[in-house]
Amino acid sequence: MTNSHILIIDDDDAVRKSIGLFLKLQGFKPLLAPHPKDGLALLKEFDFACVLLDMNFKVETTGEEGLEALKQIKKVQPNLPVVLFTGWGSMQLAIEGMKLGASDFINKPWENDHLLKCIQGAIEVEKNKHIPQKIEKSATRKQLEKEFDIASIVGQDPKLLQVLQTVGRVAKTDAPILIMGESGTGKELIAEAIHKNSSRKDKEFVKVNLGGISSSLFESEMFGHKKGAFTGAHSDREGRFSIANEGSIFLDEMGELDLASQVKLLRVLQERKYEPLGSSKTVSSNFRVVSATNKVLPELVKEGKFREDLFFRINLITVYLPSLRERKSDIPLLANHFLENICSTYGIQNKVITDEALKWLQKQPLKGNIRELKNWVESTVLMSINDQLQISDFENNPTNINAFQNDEIKEEIVPEGMTLEEMEIIMIKNALKENRYKIAPAAKQLGISRNALYRKIEKYGITDAQN
Numbered sequence: 001m002t003n004s005h006i007l008i009i010d011d012d013d014a015v016r017k018s019i020g021l022f023l024k025l026q027g028f029k030p031l032l033a034p035h036p037k038d039g040l041a042l043l044k045e046f047d048f049a050c051v052l053l054d055m056n057f058k059v060e061t062t063g064e065e066g067l068e069a070l071k072q073i074k075k076v077q078p079n080l081p082v083v084l085f086t087g088w089g090s091m092q093l094a095i096e097g098m099k100l101g102a103s104d105f106i107n108k109p110w111e112n113d114h115l116l117k118c119i120q121g122a123i124e125v126e127k128n129k130h131i132p133q134k135i136e137k138s139a140t141r142k143q144l145e146k147e148f149d150i151a152s153i154v155g156q157d158p159k160l161l162q163v164l165q166t167v168g169r170v171a172k173t174d175a176p177i178l179i180m181g182e183s184g185t186g187k188e189l190i191a192e193a194i195h196k197n198s199s200r201k202d203k204e205f206v207k208v209n210l211g212g213i214s215s216s217l218f219e220s221e222m223f224g225h226k227k228g229a230f231t232g233a234h235s236d237r238e239g240r241f242s243i244a245n246e247g248s249i250f251l252d253e254m255g256e257l258d259l260a261s262q263v264k265l266l267r268v269l270q271e272r273k274y275e276p277l278g279s280s281k282t283v284s285s286n287f288r289v290v291s292a293t294n295k296v297l298p299e300l301v302k303e304g305k306f307r308e309d310l311f312f313r314i315n316l317i318t319v320y321l322p323s324l325r326e327r328k329s330d331i332p333l334l335a336n337h338f339l340e341n342i343c344s345t346y347g348i349q350n351k352v353i354t355d356e357a358l359k360w361l362q363k364q365p366l367k368g369n370i371r372e373l374k375n376w377v378e379s380t381v382l383m384s385i386n387d388q389l390q391i392s393d394f395e396n397n398p399t400n401i402n403a404f405q406n407d408e409i410k411e412e413i414v415p416e417g418m419t420l421e422e423m424e425i426i427m428i429k430n431a432l433k434e435n436r437y438k439i440a441p442a443a444k445q446l447g448i449s450r451n452a453l454y455r456k457i458e459k460y461g462i463t464d465a466q467n
Contacts, residue, residue, distance in 0.1 A: 004049030005029045006119065009039035009069065010085065011057045015108075019052065022112050023119075036069035043076055049123050050103075054085045055093045067096055074101045081122035085110075098312040104175075107270050113286060114272050117174045124173040125317065139165055149196045153189050154337045157327035163190070166319060171197035176269075176314050178254075179292040181321030183447035184371030187292040188252060190321060194290055195248040203247030206240050206287075211256035211449025218261040219277050222268070229278025239276060241268060244287040253449050254314065255295030255306065266310045289314065294447070324369040332358040334370060338377040339389075351381055353389045360391045368447060425460050428453070432462070 006028045010016050013034070020030040031046060033039035035057065042048075051073060055066030066084070073082055081103040086094045094105035103122035106115060141156040148168035153160075170177060171194045179187045188207065195205040213221050220229075224239030240249060257265065268274045273284050291314045300306035324331065335353055343351050353361075366372050376394065384393040427446065435441040443453040456462075 004123070005031060005046050007031050007033065007039055007042055007046075007048045007051045009033045009036055009051065010054040011035060012054070015054075019115070022115075026116060028119075036065060036072070039069065040072055040076070043073065043080075048077075048080060050119050051080060051082045052085065052119070053082055053102075055097065056086075066093065067100065070097055070100050070102060079126060081126045083118050083122055092309075095309055095312055104316060111272055111284065117286075121173045121175040121316075125170065125175050144168065148193070149201075150193055152196075153186065153193060154334055155327065155330035156333065157322075157330045159322045159327050160330060163319060163321060164193070167193050168197055170194070170317050170319075172199065173317075174198075174288050175316045176288075177290045177317045177319060178297075178315035179290065179319045179321060180297075181292075181294065182323045182367075182369055183294045184369035185321045185323055186370050187294075187321055188250065190319065191248075191250040191252075191290045191292060195250075195288075198248065198288065200247050200288055204243055204245075205247060206244040206249045207252065208240050208249065209252050209449065210261075211253035211451050213261075214451065215258050215260050218264060222265070223274045223283075224276040226276055226278035229276075233278065239274075241274060241285045241287060242276075242283065245285045246287070248288040248290060251289060251291045251314075253293065254291045255293040255297060255300060256449050256452055257306075259305070259307065262307045262310050266307060266313060269310075269313050291315070324366050324373065328362045331362045331366075331373065334373055335361055335377050338374045339381060342378050342381050346382065348381065350387045351389065352387065353377075354391075357389055357391050357394060361394065368445075371444075424456070425462070428456055428460070428462060 006023050008016050008019050008023075008030055010019075011034050016032040016034065020032050023030045028049075031042055031048075033042055036053075039051070039053075053066060053069060053073070057065050070082060070084070073080060078101070082097075082101070084094055084097045084102050084105040085108055086097075086105055094102075097105060103125065104118045106118055139161055141161065144150060144161060144164050148164065148171075150164050150168070153164065155161075167190060177194060179190050181187055191207075192205060195201060208222070219225075220233075220237065220239070222240050224237050224242055225233050227233055227235050251265075268285075269289060272286065273282050275282055297306055297311050297315075301308050301311050324334075335358060339351060339353055343349065361373070368375075376397065380389060380394050380397045383397060386393060428442075431442040431445045432438075435445060439450050439453055443450045446453065448456075
């Protein structure tokens with residue numbers, strides 16, 4: 001596989017030797033050090049591809065010695081990837097280590113396959129940061145298409161192309177990726193592109209909307225259950241992590257996950273092991289995780305609503321997906337793409353969007369991003385009797401949410417002194433009313449999950465909502 005040197009720093013003789021033997025069988029050249037000072041001495045003699053560093057030593061069990069060793073390693077070789085060994089009870093050490101530049105962390109006891117994936121991912125990610133790329137910074141769409149499978153993603157704005165270039169580079173690794181962006185920007189398509197360009201592309205790509213899973217159903221949905229595990233469990237059910245074995249799992253709406261479920265998720269991401277409900281058998285799964293959120297997770301961490309250790313576990317690589325307002329040059333391409341698909345689906349012929357209308361669409365706020373544009377084009381195509389869709393066709397469309405946002409109504413809806421909570425109540429009530437008090441379309445219009453909307457309805461005591 002490789003002839004790269006790997007430095008193993010651990011005071012446990014058995015651990016050093018067992019890992020060293022395993023990595024030697026994988027084609028690496030392991031060098032062993034019982035103490036950080038021995039490891040630092042070896043760093044001056046050899047070029048290493050990666051360091052495995054224990055965080056607790058017999059001399060000092062608080063982890064401070066491990067953190068100091070990490071600082072010294074990064075001082076000597078800033079670009080050298082370091083994978084940390086920690087115990088489950090030492091998660092704060094792992095977090096501190098990630099802040100200091102560690103590439104990844106794994107718990108003791110470990111699975112050899114998971115350890116190997118961590119090492120390979122850390123090496124590959126670091127390599128891709130520094131080697132010359134085949135594609136220039138100003139890559140064209142055609143250049144990218146020669147290198148990567150991105151056929152499902154429409155657009156050629158430079159901001160989008162930069163994202164796609166990053167996706168193509170990191171997809172080959174098994175590193176956890178966090179996709180951040182507003183609702184409707186196409187995060188799921190980016191996750192699919194990561195899977196399609198990875199070594200797991202022939203395996204399952206499992207999509208999970210975490211915002212739609214309640215805390216009580218989380219374990220059953222994610223880990224599966226055995227027949228009779230609880231009332232209503234009439235047969236065995238395979239969990240999402242089991243289906244994703246050898247493939248990829250996409251965890252969407254990560255910011256909506258409650259704290260209790262975050263703990264359970266963190267454990268399986270750490271250990272790659274879990275127990276289905278009603279079973280005493282531990283199951284292992286080898287999956288690649290890609291997460292997405294429209295929330296600012298660091299802010300949720302500060303507020304105590306999202307675990308810091310889980311945050312560091314899922315975002316070894318972060319991909320920011322720009323809003324449609326940041327890539328306006330793609331709006332005509334997307335509008336015509338949706339038009340073509342809609343006409344094909346409904347058997348409509350000869351419909352076109354005029355150049356004036358396309359330019360006008362580029363000036364619209366489109367706060368719902370690609371999803372809003374698609375819905376707007378679709379409803380306009382279906383409701384207009386004209387073959388050439390003009391600005392007026394889009395303006396007069398009853399589903400055009402901008403039609404209700406004139407100054408007069410804005411003053412009525414948001415009077416001076418109104419609190420954010422009062423504004424949110426009004427927005428929820430308006431969305432429910434416009435969608436005939438049905439939860440799913442109202443949540444979609446608001447850009448939140450059904451579960452999130454349910455929680456807000458309950459919080460504010462709003463009635464008349466339907467499932």
